[in-house]
Amino acid sequence: MATYRNVYEAWKTDPEGFWMKAAQAIDWVREPSRALFDENAPFFGWFSDGLVNTCHNAVDRHVQAGRGAQVAIIHDSPVTGHQEKITYAELLERVSRLAGALRGRGIGKGDRVVIYMPMIPEALVAMLACARLGAIHSVVFGGFAANELAVRIDDAAPKAVIAASCGIEPGRIVEYKPLLDGAIDMAAHKPEFCVILQRREHPAALVEGRDLDWHGFQEGAEPAECVPVGGDHPAYILYTSGTTGQPKGVVRPTAGHLVALAWTMKNIYGVEPGEVFWAASDVGWVVGHSYICYGPLIHGNTTIVFEGKPVGTPDAGTFWRVIEEHGVRALFTAPTAFRAIKRADPEGRYLKRHDISGLRTLFLAGERADPDTIAWAKEKLGVPVIDHWWQTETGWAIAANPVGIELLPVKPGSPSVPMPGYDVHVLDENGNDLPPGELGAIAIRLPLPPGTLSTLWNADERHVSAYLSTFPGHYETGDAGYRDEDGYLYIMARTDDVINVAGHRLSTGQMEEVLANHPDVAECAVIGVGDPLKGQLPLGFLCLNAGCGKTHEQVVAEVVALVRERIGPVAAFKQAVVVERLPKTRSGKILRAVMAKIADGERFRIPATIDDPAILDEIRAALKTLGYPR
Numbered sequence: 001m002a003t004y005r006n007v008y009e010a011w012k013t014d015p016e017g018f019w020m021k022a023a024q025a026i027d028w029v030r031e032p033s034r035a036l037f038d039e040n041a042p043f044f045g046w047f048s049d050g051l052v053n054t055c056h057n058a059v060d061r062h063v064q065a066g067r068g069a070q071v072a073i074i075h076d077s078p079v080t081g082h083q084e085k086i087t088y089a090e091l092l093e094r095v096s097r098l099a100g101a102l103r104g105r106g107i108g109k110g111d112r113v114v115i116y117m118p119m120i121p122e123a124l125v126a127m128l129a130c131a132r133l134g135a136i137h138s139v140v141f142g143g144f145a146a147n148e149l150a151v152r153i154d155d156a157a158p159k160a161v162i163a164a165s166c167g168i169e170p171g172r173i174v175e176y177k178p179l180l181d182g183a184i185d186m187a188a189h190k191p192e193f194c195v196i197l198q199r200r201e202h203p204a205a206l207v208e209g210r211d212l213d214w215h216g217f218q219e220g221a222e223p224a225e226c227v228p229v230g231g232d233h234p235a236y237i238l239y240t241s242g243t244t245g246q247p248k249g250v251v252r253p254t255a256g257h258l259v260a261l262a263w264t265m266k267n268i269y270g271v272e273p274g275e276v277f278w279a280a281s282d283v284g285w286v287v288g289h290s291y292i293c294y295g296p297l298i299h300g301n302t303t304i305v306f307e308g309k310p311v312g313t314p315d316a317g318t319f320w321r322v323i324e325e326h327g328v329r330a331l332f333t334a335p336t337a338f339r340a341i342k343r344a345d346p347e348g349r350y351l352k353r354h355d356i357s358g359l360r361t362l363f364l365a366g367e368r369a370d371p372d373t374i375a376w377a378k379e380k381l382g383v384p385v386i387d388h389w390w391q392t393e394t395g396w397a398i399a400a401n402p403v404g405i406e407l408l409p410v411k412p413g414s415p416s417v418p419m420p421g422y423d424v425h426v427l428d429e430n431g432n433d434l435p436p437g438e439l440g441a442i443a444i445r446l447p448l449p450p451g452t453l454s455t456l457w458n459a460d461e462r463h464v465s466a467y468l469s470t471f472p473g474h475y476e477t478g479d480a481g482y483r484d485e486d487g488y489l490y491i492m493a494r495t496d497d498v499i500n501v502a503g504h505r506l507s508t509g510q511m512e513e514v515l516a517n518h519p520d521v522a523e524c525a526v527i528g529v530g531d532p533l534k535g536q537l538p539l540g541f542l543c544l545n546a547g548c549g550k551t552h553e554q555v556v557a558e559v560v561a562l563v564r565e566r567i568g569p570v571a572a573f574k575q576a577v578v579v580e581r582l583p584k585t586r587s588g589k590i591l592r593a594v595m596a597k598i599a600d601g602e603r604f605r606i607p608a609t610i611d612d613p614a615i616l617d618e619i620r621a622a623l624k625t626l627g628y629p630r
């Protein structure tokens, strides 16, 4: 019988054999001659000389194998009261028609297409249509402002944008079209055309000559066949937060993506083809790419596109209704979602109204899963609660409890053990391995496995400087943590400016850039403070220019509005405080970590390099006015 240990050892002893065997789950146009291509180290290729198409593997092959009548996508939208089921045969028809229409407009292999859509099946159809043509999509999350969309349009230089007229947040319509128009105005690069899906809830005015109606544009289009691409051909670019306002365009190569995701569906998530898999996330995030769209479809599962929230659409029983109604076997979401449900319904009353006995496992990722939430979920749901750790860059779990191989003992607070392909090290600042129990930087020995990023879009040097230079021979995850005597990992904090708000990855450096642009702000700092619901919340400190005639409240309100306007509502930047000075080291580095510790009421050591320790009292007093520590 397979155990985690012998599967991991099998990979370690013969990585080439391990991945070539995993590659058999994929239909190739031309089989790869080997798995790893390390000629250009530290840039690695996987299955580089294979020829393959992602859409064929996610759609066509299931229809050809007789699964055409199986439901591929369930759209469950409590915010519109709408439900729809799309079979694999219907999906094939829709995807090949859209691909045909795009091809008719000149979209082909290697062209970029930005997709800006809410949680509707057309978002998946658009992603798959790009994959069918070998076009490279870049999906942008709906909660970002026009400026963020513009930055991505300029970086990816798409030939086309596919968007919906609107998204729907509880209580408000998010008009995507004015955001898109604003972004195209702002961007230096202009897409040739936009395809707009008009939603009943709020159709938009189309720009003559540039915008095409989703349906009209596809009328009479010849369905397109799958275009084979090489193993390293980028399947997509997904932007994620880094240290600065310039997001990182993570490039996902095609073949490794297919092989790795196919491997995870059975081995990590423990689902069989035909079963219903639900990742309650958003297509704009990596979880949505890997586990709403590609993973479940490649594996022949039914995937759920859920357009709603864990609470308030209409209540804290929505998740249980979806699980019961659609027969969900595995649910994947962020711990925040469960904290929201627990807060609204601590007794689990809504659970008693639903039969969720079909659910086998709950998977959590995207942020640290606190042991309280895990314990609550386990007790109420009566199924194993599996924390697993990964990043946009890796595309699939670095550490998990591989329930499809063997359910290892669950240790709350730990995402368990490294997955095959990941040689995980906890390092001190000199790159030496630390013993169990000691906190250090977590790094992964190169090469990273198939399915992980190959580089950053148009930024090979940044790829090296951001990930590969601190610990030569390793990929730096940006997370700090430790491992215990049993080899379980514990992920404790980021080592950079990234914070995690409601499972969303945000850059405090990027927020600081926005604040610094306010005419009255002389200097600023943004930190992440602990929040019982969202995990962390951003909080800004502002030093004002002399002679600023406004009240502090006025400036705070203006910077809050500015972050919403420049980055978007998803930044959840709602609190800031004016201070005279910021605590710094003698060399001028702002002591953000110390400020965060004060806000969280945690003990800390005053750094020996601090310039003026008295400033910490001023920070403490300022935080007190906002009610910190809570």
Ligand code: COA
Pocket: 141, 142, 143, 144, 167, 169, 170, 174, 280, 281, 282, 285, 287, 309, 310, 311, 333, 334, 336, 337, 340, 365, 366, 501, 502, 503, 504, 534, 569, 570, 571, 572
């Ligand atoms: N389009 C437009 N706006 C969006 C958006 C989207 N797709 N998603 C979120 N927003 C807005 C929200 O409406 C909110 O706006 P507001 O300031 O006007 O209230 C703001 O962005 C912050 O959103 P969020 O932090 O998600 O908070 P929330 O109060 O709307 O919801 C939870 C709280 C816990 C219910 C919600 O965060 C949640 O379901 N989290 C799950 C996390 C998740 O799926 N993460 C993905 C990684 S796995």
Ligand code: AMP
Pocket: 240, 286, 364, 365, 366, 367, 368, 369, 387, 388, 389, 390, 391, 392, 393, 415, 477, 478, 479, 491, 492, 493, 494, 500, 503, 504, 505
């Ligand atoms: P993203 O790229 O948006 O998926 O965010 C990745 C980051 O989220 C990681 O680098 C971690 O900081 C954090 N993260 C994701 N999953 C976990 C987890 N299971 N435990 C702790 N932190 C996590």
